[in-house]
Structure formats: structure tokens, C-alpha cells
Amino acid sequence: MATINVEIVSAEGHIFSGEANMIFAPARGGDVGIAPRHAPMLADLRPGELRVDVVDGEEQFFYVTGGLLEVQPHLVTVLADTALRGEQLDEEVARIAQDAAEAAVSAAGDKQSLEHARLQLVEAAARYRAVQKLKGKRG
Amino acid sequence: MANLKEIRGKIGSVKNTQKITRAMEMVAASKLRRTQQRMEATRPYADKIRTAVGHLYQANPEYRHPYLIERESVKRVGYIVVSTDRGLCGGLNTNTFRKLVRDIGDWNAKDVEVDLCLIGAKAVQFFRSIDVNVVATAQNLGEDPQVADLLGAVKLMLDAYTDGGIDRLFLLHNVYQNTMSQVPEVKTLIPVEAPDADELPQHWDYIYEPDAVDLLDGVLMRYIESQVYRGAVENVACEMASKMVAMKAATDNAGKMIDTLETAANKARQAAITQEISEIVGGAAAVAE
Numbered sequence: 001m002a003t004i005n006v007e008i009v010s011a012e013g014h015i016f017s018g019e020a021n022m023i024f025a026p027a028r029g030g031d032v033g034i035a036p037r038h039a040p041m042l043a044d045l046r047p048g049e050l051r052v053d054v055v056d057g058e059e060q061f062f063y064v065t066g067g068l069l070e071v072q073p074h075l076v077t078v079l080a081d082t083a084l085r086g087e088q089l090d091e092e093v094a095r096i097a098q099d100a101a102e103a104a105v106s107a108a109g110d111k112q113s114l115e116h117a118r119l120q121l122v123e124a125a126a127r128y129r130a131v132q133k134l135k136g137k138r139g
Numbered sequence: 140m141a142n143l144k145e146i147r148g149k150i151g152s153v154k155n156t157q158k159i160t161r162a163m164e165m166v167a168a169s170k171l172r173r174t175q176q177r178m179e180a181t182r183p184y185a186d187k188i189r190t191a192v193g194h195l196y197q198a199n200p201e202y203r204h205p206y207l208i209e210r211e212s213v214k215r216v217g218y219i220v221v222s223t224d225r226g227l228c229g230g231l232n233t234n235t236f237r238k239l240v241r242d243i244g245d246w247n248a249k250d251v252e253v254d255l256c257l258i259g260a261k262a263v264q265f266f267r268s269i270d271v272n273v274v275a276t277a278q279n280l281g282e283d284p285q286v287a288d289l290l291g292a293v294k295l296m297l298d299a300y301t302d303g304g305i306d307r308l309f310l311l312h313n314v315y316q317n318t319m320s321q322v323p324e325v326k327t328l329i330p331v332e333a334p335d336a337d338e339l340p341q342h343w344d345y346i347y348e349p350d351a352v353d354l355l356d357g358v359l360m361r362y363i364e365s366q367v368y369r370g371a372v373e374n375v376a377c378e379m380a381s382k383m384v385a386m387k388a389a390t391d392n393a394g395k396m397i398d399t400l401e402t403a404a405n406k407a408r409q410a411a412i413t414q415e416i417s418e419i420v421g422g423a424a425a426v427a428e
Contacts, residue, residue, distance in 0.1 A: 009187050011365070013180035027348050040198070042191075043348035044357065068358060070191040077187050079361070 002036035003055050005075045008062060010083040016052065016060065023076055024051040025069050026126075032069075034076055041071040047126035049133065050078065061086030063130045065123050091131045098124035143411060146404040150397055157393035163227070164386035170282060171318070171379035177283070178315060178369075178376040185369035192362045195355070196331045198344050202351040206359045209330045210306045215252045217274070217296045217305040218242070219328070221312035221370045222259035223378040224279055229385035231313060231377060232261045235323040239311055242325065243271065254305055256296045258289065258371060274299065282379075284371040286364055293367050300329055312370035313377035319384060321377035328363060 006023055008016040023034045026048030034041075050062040067080035101121035108114035196207055220239055222232050243253045256275040257263050263276050275292035299305045308329040313321045347354050 007187060009183040011181070011184050014183040029348055032348070039346055040194075040343055041346040041348065042195070042354055042358065044354055068188075068191070068361065070194065072194065077191055079184060079188050079191065 004034065004036040004038070006052055006078070007075070008050070008052075008078040008080065008083060010064075010067070010080040012082065015062065015080070015083045015085065018052075018057075019055040020052045020076075021055055022053040024053075025078065026050065026064070027069065034069075034071055037073050038071050038076075040073070041069070043069040043071075045069055045078070045080070047123040049126075049130040050080075050083075061130075063127055065127075086130075091128075094124065094128040094131045098128045100124070143404060143407045146400055146407060150400045150404065153393050153396050153400065157390055157397070160386045160389040160393060164383055164390055167379050167383035167386060171376065171383055174282060174372070174376040174379050175315075178373050181365075181369045181372050185365045188358075188362050188365050192331050192358065193333055195345070195358070196333050200344050200351060200355075202355065204355045204359055205301060206329045207331050213251055213306040215254060215305045216246060216307040216309065217254045217256065217299060218325075219256045219293065219296060219308070219310045219367060219370075220258065220262050221310075221367075221374040222257070222262035222265075223374065224260040224281070225378075226261060227385065228378050228382040229388075231321060231381040232259075232265070235311065235313060236262070236265050238323045238325070240269075242311075254296075254299065256292050258292065258367075259374075280371065282375055284368070284375065286368050289367050289371060290364070293363060297329075297363065310366060310370055312374045315373050315376050315380065318380045321381055326366070328366060331359075331362075 003019040003021060004023070006016065006018060006020045008014075021036070025032055025034065025043070026046050027043040028046050031048075032041075032043060045064055045067045047065045048063075050064050052060040052062070054060055062080075063084045063086070064078070064080040065082040067078065067083075070077040070079070098121070101117065101124040104117035105114065105121050108117045218239065220235065222235055226232070239255075246253050252272065254272050254274045255266060256277075257266060257273060258277045258280070260278045263273075263278055266273055275295040277289055277292040280288050296305070296308055300308055307327065310326045310328050311323060314324045315321055345351075
């Protein structure tokens with residue numbers, strides 16, 4: 001079976017590279033699944049979870065805060081703003097971040113800070129969802 | 140022969156200088172390790188986005204972003220120059236500036252003018268005394284440069300490109316090869332260059348998600364940011380490596396200087412003793428007669 005080469009990098013460093021059967025990414029307009037020999041694609045990512053179905057291995061799970069996805073028929077490159085491996089996600093920290101973001105949204109006065117706070121909230125909520133999902137799968 | 144006290148004083152001051160240079164060497168060595176890690180962390184992202192943007196250049200999109208189009212007549216070009224904020228780092232900045240001055244000469248010979256965007260206090264100091272067109276500066280970024288601090292200056296250059304003020308944009312910074320060697324290199328930022336060897340079909344285009352116009356703006360902005368940021372971070376690592384080597388050389392030189400001075404001091408001491416003895420002997424002989 002054909003496989004696809006996956007490279008995940010974030011602004012803070014190299015995260016993952018390897019061969020995969022399939023990769024699922026949170027694109028702006030909805031989640032996308034990329035199989036080998038996919039047509040070239042460029043997509044904007046929203047905060048959310050990224051799954052990589054690794055050849056000869058367990059499914060890998062990442063959290064990205066947004067970024068860019070480039071697809072070539074044999075290569076997927078994820079240029080994430082920030083990416084975390086699944087096991088680095090901490091439920092408690094994620095929940096606190098979400099609470100803080102919610103508080104910031106309700107406290108925000110002017111339009112700009114409200115916009116910023118909303119972004120933070122979206123990110124925090126996505127992170128929290130990702131943790132819970134991961135936990136469910138483990139437990 | 141200089142007198143003994145004078146030489147002793149000199150030895151003392153050279154020893155003090157040596158202490159300082161040794162401390163600076165050690166500080167640079169520890170900072171080098173940290174900045175090197177930071178540099179290595181930024182490399183994958185910067186490389187990957189460069190490849191991705193290179194692919195974009197090879198595609199046949201329905202919408203061509205201005206950054207992807209090569210302009211035929213070049214009348215004015217822009218350089219983003221990354222230098223250090225502080226001195227005492229060997230020939231690092233000198234090499235960078237020499238390369239830039241040569242480039243400016245080449246462009247001027249072709250009737251092309253050059254606009255500069257200077258990053259780092261040393262570049263600002265150097266080009267103040269030279270007749271060049273400085274458009275933007277960013278100084279005092281420290282050892283951990285932040286993207287946000289670079290953006291303002293870079294934005295000016297991008298705007299100049301969009302308005303047609305400049306027709307090409309280059310980035311000049313030092314590339315870290317190893318501790319002993321850092322080489323200034325010029326890279327073309329805009330228009331985007333095709334990657335070297337890549338086997339891609341002739342006619343194809345991306346599927347864009349969402350639409351091409353918004354996406355490409357974002358992608359290219361990220362691309363420029365990451366390249367300039369990488370340049371700044373790499374230059375800091377170069378600065379630390381160069382400083383470490385320069386300070387090591389200074390410490391060694393101070394050691395050599397102390398050796399010579401000590402020989403001179405010993406000679407002076409012996410000469411003084413010899414003179415004293417010969418005076419005593421001479422005096423005793425005079426009394427005996």
C-alpha cells in the first residue's frame with residue numbers, strides 16, 4: 001500500500017517526521033483527511049488536533065494552535081505555529097487556560113482586546129477538547 | 140631599560156585585561172550553547188516553509204501574488220541586513236559590511252539603487268558614516284530576538300516592494316557553519332526563488348482552503364517573517380561563536396604579552412642587582428686602596 005511522508009514542524013522546532021497511511025488535520029473550513037497521492041493542497045489550520053496514522057505503529061496525536069498544511073502527492077508538511085505531542089498535553093493546564101480565556105472575553109473592553117481574547121478562548125477550548133479526547137482513548 | 144616598577148605595573152594591567160577577556164570568553168561560550176539551540180529550533184520551520192513557498196512558485200495558480208512575480212526591470216533593490224548590537228566579536232560585522240558594500244557597488248554599476256533595512260546597532264553605526272539610503276532600522280534586540288520587534292522594519296520593506304519602490308528584496312545575515320567559521324550570505328526573499336532540485340509535474344495547482352488570495356497573503360507573510368527571524372537568531376549564534384573565538388585569542392595574546400613583560404622584568408631586576416654589586420665592589424675597592 002502506498003504511504004505518505006509526513007513532516008510536522010513548528011516555529012519552536014522539529015516535531016515529527018515519518019511514513020503514514022493517513023493524516024487528519026484541522027483545516028479552517030473543517031477537518032481534512034489526507035491519504036497518499038492526494039492532490040496538491042494548501043490549507044490554513046485552526047487550533048485543533050492532528051492525527052497521524054503511522055505505518056507500522058500506533059496512531060500519533062498532536063495538538064496545533066494553527067498554521068499551514070501543504071500537501072504534495074507523496075509529502076505532507078505541517079507548518080504549525082505551535083505544536084504539542086499528545087502526551088505533552090496536560091488536562092489541568094488546559095482547563096485553567098480555558099477558564100482564563102473565558103474570563104478575558106467577558107472582561108475585555110475595547111474591540112481589539114475582545115478579538116484577541118476570543119482567539120485565546122478558541123485555542124484554549126480546542127486544547128481542552130483535544131486532551132479529553134486523548135484521555136478517553138487511553139482510559 | 141625601562142625600570143622595574145613600570146614593568147610590574149604593566150604586567151598587572153595586562154593580567155586584569157586577561158581576566159576580563161577570559162570571563163567574556165566563558166560568558167560567550169555559555170550563551171553560544173543556548174543561542175545555538177534556539178537557532179537549530181528555528182531551522183526546520185524556516186527550511187520547510189521555504190520549500191513550500193518554492194513549490195508555490197512552481198505551481199500555476201489562478202492568482203499570482205506580487206511576491207511570486209519577477210519584475211523585468213530592476214531599478215531599486217532592498218537589503219535587510221542583520222548585524223550584532225555589540226562589538227568585540229571579531230571580524231563578524233566587518234565581513235558582513237564588506238560584502239554589503241561590495242554588493243552595493245555592483246548594483247550601482249548597473250544603475251540600480253539600493254535601500255537598506257538595518258537590524259542591529261552595529262550596522263546603524265557603520266552605515267551612518269557612509270552615503271547610503273537607510274529606510275528602516277531595528278536595534279537592541281538582545282540575545283533572544285522577538286519576531287514582533289523585527290516586524291515593523293520588515294513591513295516597511297514589504298510595503299516598498301508592493302508599492303513598486305523596490306523591485307527585489309534580499310536578506311543578508313551570517314550563516315553559522317561551525318564555531319570557527321561564520322559566513323555572511325545573501326538570500327533573495329522576494330521574488331520567491333524556485334527550490335533547487337525538485338521533480339514536480341509541469342502543470343498543476345493547489346487546492347486552496349479557504350480561497351487563494353487570503354491564504355497566499357498569510358503564507359507569504361509567514362514565510363518572510365520566518366526567514367528574517369531565522370536570520371536574526373542565527374546571527375546571534377554567530378555573534379556568540381565569533382565573540383568566544385575573539386576573546387580566546389585576546390586571552391592567549393595577553394598571556395604571551397605577560398610572558399614577554401616578565402622576561403623584561405627579570406632582566407631589569409638582574410641588571411639592577413648586577414649594578415648594585417658592581418657598585419659595592421667598586422666602593423669596597425676604593426676604600427681598600
